[in-house]
Amino acid sequence: MAEKATAPDPITIDIWTDVVCPWCYVGEARLQEAIRAEGLEDVVQIQAHSFELDPSAPKMANAESNIDHLVKKLGRSEAEVRGMEEQIKDLAAEIDMPYETERPMANTRAIHRLVQAAAAKGQGNELFRTLQGAYFAGELDVFNEDVLVAEAAKVGVSEDEARAALEESSELDEAVQTDIHRARQLGVTGVPFMLFDQKYAAPGALPLDAYRSALRTLVNMQSEGGDVDE
Amino acid sequence: MSDGQERAQDETWGLDTEPITLVHSGEVLGSIFGMLDPATISSCGADGVCD
Numbered sequence: 001m002a003e004k005a006t007a008p009d010p011i012t013i014d015i016w017t018d019v020v021c022p023w024c025y026v027g028e029a030r031l032q033e034a035i036r037a038e039g040l041e042d043v044v045q046i047q048a049h050s051f052e053l054d055p056s057a058p059k060m061a062n063a064e065s066n067i068d069h070l071v072k073k074l075g076r077s078e079a080e081v082r083g084m085e086e087q088i089k090d091l092a093a094e095i096d097m098p099y100e101t102e103r104p105m106a107n108t109r110a111i112h113r114l115v116q117a118a119a120a121k122g123q124g125n126e127l128f129r130t131l132q133g134a135y136f137a138g139e140l141d142v143f144n145e146d147v148l149v150a151e152a153a154k155v156g157v158s159e160d161e162a163r164a165a166l167e168e169s170s171e172l173d174e175a176v177q178t179d180i181h182r183a184r185q186l187g188v189t190g191v192p193f194m195l196f197d198q199k200y201a202a203p204g205a206l207p208l209d210a211y212r213s214a215l216r217t218l219v220n221m222q223s224e225g226g227d228v229d230e
Numbered sequence: 231m232s233d234g235q236e237r238a239q240d241e242t243w244g245l246d247t248e249p250i251t252l253v254h255s256g257e258v259l260g261s262i263f264g265m266l267d268p269a270t271i272s273s274c275g276a277d278g279v280c281d
Contacts, residue, residue: 056277190273193273204272206271210266214262217262
């Protein structure tokens with residue numbers, strides 16, 4: 001069936017992100033709120049890409065408290081780290097997002113491979129968002145392999161496929177590395193990193209109004225058939 | 231992660247040929263995001279440090 005002539009072109013948003021990245025959680029929630037506020041749920045197409053937040057973090061089996069992890073990593077006091085977490089919690093609350101300040105922390109490479117397995121079935125965004133939301137709500141231990149396998153099954157990744165993806169030798173690691181390589185090509189040094197319509201880059205979690213402005217501008221550009229003047 | 235649709239990975243990207251508008255240091259060159267105070271932008275680095 002031919003596409004309706006009046007159907008708007010999709011607005012694409014590529015997001016480099018990590019399940020355990022607090023600012024990704026906040027920034028992506030703001031983006032979702034902006035999409036809803038602008039009524040563009042059927043126009044925006046989001047694609048999550050892997051970005052390993054902290055390759056030096058302990059392996060999943062040796063997950064530690066995020067507080068302890070940051071105290072050691074930053075060399076700051078526990079009170080300072082807890083204060084940082086409380087600040088992010090306050091910002092998450094502004095958009096009605098739950099935020100557990102004490103969470104497990106470990107290397108996320110295996111989680112990225114699992115999300116890539118789901119992405120191969122068109123369910124990568126769904127699994128990512130489920131894991132991210134449950135992690136920050138304190139509802140799931142995303143470093144527990146059985147938990148990951150169970151969540152992957154809900155989006156159509158079989159247990160065998162999921163357990164294979166969690167293995168370091170999984171060929172899906174190449175897909176993770178490809179995403180990271182693309183991020184480096186773009187000069188990405190932190191996440192979230194969002195690329196709108198493959199042209200307009202937003203490094204970091206921006207304010208809600210900035211996302212709304214971007215979406216409105218892109219819609220207007222479509223109707224006018226041009227780019228933003230630079 | 232989307233309320234919208236998940237799209238297939240593609241290889242076009244256009245990143246080698248299309249200009250990229252970066253938001254940095256509060257100086258926005260024709261940005262679609264509007265003028266931003268850098269203090270309102272937060273991110274987590276590849277070393278796992280978030281600020």
